[in-house]
Amino acid sequence: MATTRPTPRRLTALTTLLLLGLSSSASALPNNNNNNNNNNAGLQLRANPPSSSTSPSPSSSPSPPTVTLISSSQDSQESTVFIGRALPEFAQDLFLGIKYADEPRRFTSSTLKTRYEASDSDNASNAGTSASSTSTSTTPQQASGKNVVYYNATQYGYDCPGYGSDETTLVNAGLTRLSENCLSLNVVRPATVTKSKTQTQTKVTGAGIQDNEEDEELLPVMIWIFGGGWMQGATSDPRYNMSYILHQGALNGKPVVGVSINYRVAAFGFLDSKEVMESGNTNLGLRDQRVAMRWVKENIRAFGGDPEKITIWGESAGAYSVGAHLVTNDGNNEGLFRAAIMESGNAVGPPWNGTEWYQPMYDQIVNKTNCTTASDTLECLCEVPFETFYPLAYNGLEWFGTIDGTFIKEKPQISITEGRFAKVPILHGTNTDEGTSFGTTGTNTDEQCIEQLIASKRWVLDRDQATHLLGLYPNISAIGCPYGWGNVTWPSRGYQYKRYASMAGDLCMVAPRRLLSTQMAQYEREVYAYRWDVAALNQTNVIGVQHFAEIPFVFANPDQTITPLGANPARLALGNLAARMWTAFVTDLDPNGHGVKNIPQWPRYTPGQNPSNFVFRLPRTESYVEEDTYRAEGIEYINSIAR
Ligand SMILES: *[C@@H]1O[C@H](CO)[C@@H](O)[C@H](O)[C@H]1NC(C)=O
Ligand SMILES: *[C@@H]1O[C@H](CO)[C@@H](O)[C@H](O)[C@H]1NC(C)=O
Ligand SMILES: *[C@@H]1O[C@H](CO)[C@@H](O)[C@H](O)[C@H]1NC(C)=O
Ligand SMILES: *[C@@H]1O[C@H](CO)[C@@H](O)[C@H](O)[C@H]1NC(C)=O
Ligand SMILES: *[C@@H]1O[C@H](CO)[C@@H](O)[C@H](O)[C@H]1NC(C)=O
Ligand SMILES: *[C@@H]1O[C@H](CO)[C@@H](O)[C@H](O)[C@H]1NC(C)=O
Ligand SMILES: *[C@@H]1O[C@H](CO)[C@@H](O)[C@H](O)[C@H]1NC(C)=O
Ligand SMILES: *[C@@H]1O[C@H](CO)[C@@H](O)[C@H](O)[C@H]1NC(C)=O
Ligand SMILES: *[C@@H]1O[C@H](CO)[C@@H](O)[C@H](O)[C@H]1NC(C)=O
Numbered sequence: 001m002a003t004t005r006p007t008p009r010r011l012t013a014l015t016t017l018l019l020l021g022l023s024s025s026a027s028a029l030p031n032n033n034n035n036n037n038n039n040n041a042g043l044q045l046r047a048n049p050p051s052s053s054t055s056p057s058p059s060s061s062p063s064p065p066t067v068t069l070i071s072s073s074q075d076s077q078e079s080t081v082f083i084g085r086a087l088p089e090f091a092q093d094l095f096l097g098i099k100y101a102d103e104p105r106r107f108t109s110s111t112l113k114t115r116y117e118a119s120d121s122d123n124a125s126n127a128g129t130s131a132s133s134t135s136t137s138t139t140p141q142q143a144s145g146k147n148v149v150y151y152n153a154t155q156y157g158y159d160c161p162g163y164g165s166d167e168t169t170l171v172n173a174g175l176t177r178l179s180e181n182c183l184s185l186n187v188v189r190p191a192t193v194t195k196s197k198t199q200t201q202t203k204v205t206g207a208g209i210q211d212n213e214e215d216e217e218l219l220p221v222m223i224w225i226f227g228g229g230w231m232q233g234a235t236s237d238p239r240y241n242m243s244y245i246l247h248q249g250a251l252n253g254k255p256v257v258g259v260s261i262n263y264r265v266a267a268f269g270f271l272d273s274k275e276v277m278e279s280g281n282t283n284l285g286l287r288d289q290r291v292a293m294r295w296v297k298e299n300i301r302a303f304g305g306d307p308e309k310i311t312i313w314g315e316s317a318g319a320y321s322v323g324a325h326l327v328t329n330d331g332n333n334e335g336l337f338r339a340a341i342m343e344s345g346n347a348v349g350p351p352w353n354g355t356e357w358y359q360p361m362y363d364q365i366v367n368k369t370n371c372t373t374a375s376d377t378l379e380c381l382c383e384v385p386f387e388t389f390y391p392l393a394y395n396g397l398e399w400f401g402t403i404d405g406t407f408i409k410e411k412p413q414i415s416i417t418e419g420r421f422a423k424v425p426i427l428h429g430t431n432t433d434e435g436t437s438f439g440t441t442g443t444n445t446d447e448q449c450i451e452q453l454i455a456s457k458r459w460v461l462d463r464d465q466a467t468h469l470l471g472l473y474p475n476i477s478a479i480g481c482p483y484g485w486g487n488v489t490w491p492s493r494g495y496q497y498k499r500y501a502s503m504a505g506d507l508c509m510v511a512p513r514r515l516l517s518t519q520m521a522q523y524e525r526e527v528y529a530y531r532w533d534v535a536a537l538n539q540t541n542v543i544g545v546q547h548f549a550e551i552p553f554v555f556a557n558p559d560q561t562i563t564p565l566g567a568n569p570a571r572l573a574l575g576n577l578a579a580r581m582w583t584a585f586v587t588d589l590d591p592n593g594h595g596v597k598n599i600p601q602w603p604r605y606t607p608g609q610n611p612s613n614f615v616f617r618l619p620r621t622e623s624y625v626e627e628d629t630y631r632a633e634g635i636e637y638i639n640s641i642a643r
Contacts, residue, residue: 064086064154066083066084067082067187068082079147080116081149085153087191088191091250093190094186094187094243096153097157097184098151098187099183099184101288101295102120103180103183104284105382106180106268107271107281107381108279110284116151118151121153121157122157123157124152156176156235157184158176160182162228162231162268163394164231169562170234175236175237183262183264183291185292186259186260187300188242188246189258190255218306218307220256220310221306222256222258222313223292223296223311224240224242224261224313225261225312225318227315227548228265228316229398230265230321231265231317232265232266233317233318239560239562239563240260241557241559242555244557245583246258249579252583252593252595256586257303259305261288261296262288263286263288264284266393269285270285270402271284271365272355272399272404273378275362275377276378277355283404286321286324289321290325290328315342315343315550316345317345319343319345320345323348323412323512323516324407325337325422327347328408331421331422337422339427341426341586342426342516343550344430345512347416347516348412348416349508349509350400350508351457351459352402352403352412353400353403355404365381369384369388412643419522423520424520427581430505430509431546431549431550432531432532432544433501434546436501436505438458438547440452441497446470448496450466452500453469473631475499477498480501506631510635511634511635515639517607521604525604528604528605528614530602530613530615531613531626532550532553533616534553536549537566551563553574554579556572556576558572558575571618576596577620578616580596581594581602599621599623601625602614603625610627611627611629612628
């Protein structure tokens with residue numbers, strides 16, 4: 001799809017143009033038959049006919065969308081005009097690469113950004129720097145402000161340096177560039193957020209110059225936090241392209257604003273040691289996310305988003321992160337979000353180990369950088385140039401979050417069991433065969449299973465716990481993971497492959513999901529659990545429904561080729577259903593308003609009386625509801641372990 005490069009000019013009839021753009025191209029997009037525009041609140045994407053006769057041709061170059069933020073202090077008023085990019089084929093506006101924090105000094109906290117220079121944009125070179133020197137039109141109100149900064153928000157910004165095949169793929173494909181100056185976010189919004197009533201002016205004004213508040217129809221917001229083991233990940237990853245899922249929401253009459261946030265990963269985001277602990281700079285990646293969430297809370301109104309209707313949403317380490325934001329601050333979420341979506345993960349599951357555990361990893365980096373004899377080793381690490389530091393900070397090490405007594409005060413299993421977490425509506429789930437992604441090959445005997453359970457850095461189990469667990473997961477191939485394959489085994493992966501995978505999947509994903517479902521439902525009615533039972537396209541020797549399998553569906557993106565959704569219409573239809581459920585939840589706190597026929601009701605999670613999961617199946621009409629009672633003894637035991 002070609003992207004039109006907008007030439008700056010007057011913002012007239014932009015809404016009209018975008019409306020035309022949608023109706024003329026909608027059939028080319030993944031589209032379900034149920035575009036029920038009639039019974040929903042919110043903006044009607046296609047209900048507003050062009051209000052003037054000046055119907056511009058869709059082929060003419062549209063003006064870029066802009067959003068203005070005003071920051072005023074006693075002596076001055078500054079406004080920043082974010083120049084975005086129109087995406088008429090989706091009827092969306094993109095604002096990409098917006099810094100929510102300046103480049104932090106390595107291994108120190110980021111701070112919320114409130115003032116902008118044009119040069120803050122990673123695509124600064126073409127942006128003007130002041131009102132008088134630019135040809136970009138603004139509203140009279142904007143032009144009269146002092147110090148107008150134009151910020152080029154047309155491209156994704158730098159992604160944060162990490163390690164792993166995903167990041168390598170993106171860099172090699174030219175899809176991203178890495179820099180420590182990476183704390184940016186992206187906003188994708190339906191273009192109709194600029195209301196037709198006021199379309200001769202940009203409706204999307206900063207809080208300081210809003211004069212028509214009662215006219216405003218602010219949209220719910222979903223904030224995407226990518227996964228990648230807290231080791232890698234990028235908002236520019238095409239698999240996380242929010243255009244398609246938001247488009248499904250809009251077609252369903254539930255338009256929402258999407259935001260994706262970058263945060264520091266690997267050692268840059270999760271370094272720990274006694275030195276780091278003393279400096280107070282632990283869990284930096286999670287703290288970055290919190291800063292980004294604050295930025296959204298304070299600024300999203302200018303983009304047409306409702307700061308009171310924010311849902312945070314993540315997968316894998318992104319879901320671990322969402323879980324961490326539920327338990328941090330003793331569960332006081334400071335109004336930063338009203339709901340949460342977690343795909344495969346929550347605060348319980350990743351290893352939350354302390355400083356002692358990470359110290360050897362820190363010492364190794366200190367050694368490799370020749371910082372050993374420095375009087376302040378952490379300071380020394382900060383001064384090593386990035387190019388030198390980046391390869392030395394890897395060395396196969398995995399960094400997870402840490403119990404630091406401040407951001408994460410205690411093991412999250414304790415917080416969740418004892419009710420110290422944010423009580424908000426949640427939608428969350430796991431994939432059927434997570435264990436095939438988190439287990440291992442080569443376990444042949446009971447003793448090898450026990451050794452592996454103890455040795456794996458992920459579980460942090462002791463021998464007694466591992467032995468007890470083994471007793472609850474008998475070596476019977478018909479009940480092992482991948483599930484539902486009867487007596488089939490894969491001896492080349494070890495005689496106890498299926499048994500170990502069953503334990504692994506429950507330890508890191510399924511048991512924590514059930515624990516949070518059960519605990520959250522004590523306080524909240526709107527708790528929805530799912531099991532994703534549709535495999536990603538089977539191109540390799542992947543078995544079963546692995547971790548990440550749901551991502552191409554939820555993002556409903558048939559175009560990206562990294563983890564393809566596949567061209568089968570039934571797969572597209574299932575993806576569109578999932579995307580509509582997610583956006584319906586963001587809008588209604590209930591996924592059932594998806595508008596697709598012949599889909600069973602997704603029940604609330606009700607511990608004590610048939611707690612149930614929605615099971616996603618292909619074709620989508622074969623999705624069903626199951627009781628969430630399987631592997632009860634093993635899961636209950638796992639959920640009793642403080643971790
Ligand atoms: C702008 O962004 C594009 C795409 O990410 C990149 O190739 C280009 O180098 C950037 N321009 C500047 C001036 O940074
Ligand atoms: C923003 O940056 C892009 C990529 O460098 C460039 O093509 C475009 O002209 C710039 N837009 C403005 C308004 O400066
Ligand atoms: C999503 O992908 C489409 C097609 O490649 C592209 O035009 C669009 O800019 C992307 N949207 C975002 C938010 O990256
Ligand atoms: C971290 O893991 C190590 C090794 O498994 C263990 O000895 C230690 O007790 C753990 N520490 C915490 C705080 O869990
Ligand atoms: C560390 O010191 C050794 C020996 O002097 C040298 O070869 C190496 O390049 C140094 N490494 C760094 C990161 O400075
Ligand atoms: C790094 O560790 C090795 C092995 O313990 C040691 O020989 C070397 O002197 C250390 N290097 C520095 C710079 O501390
Ligand atoms: C699996 O093997 C057991 C023992 O041989 C047998 O009783 C059972 O019927 C088999 N199950 C399936 C699904 O083939
Ligand atoms: C475990 O189950 C596998 C698959 O059925 C079998 O080959 C193996 O002998 C069993 N091992 C033990 C120790 O029972
Ligand atoms: C995936 O492919 C492998 C290898 O061809 C095959 O053994 C397996 O059954 C397939 N899995 C699924 C879920 O189709």
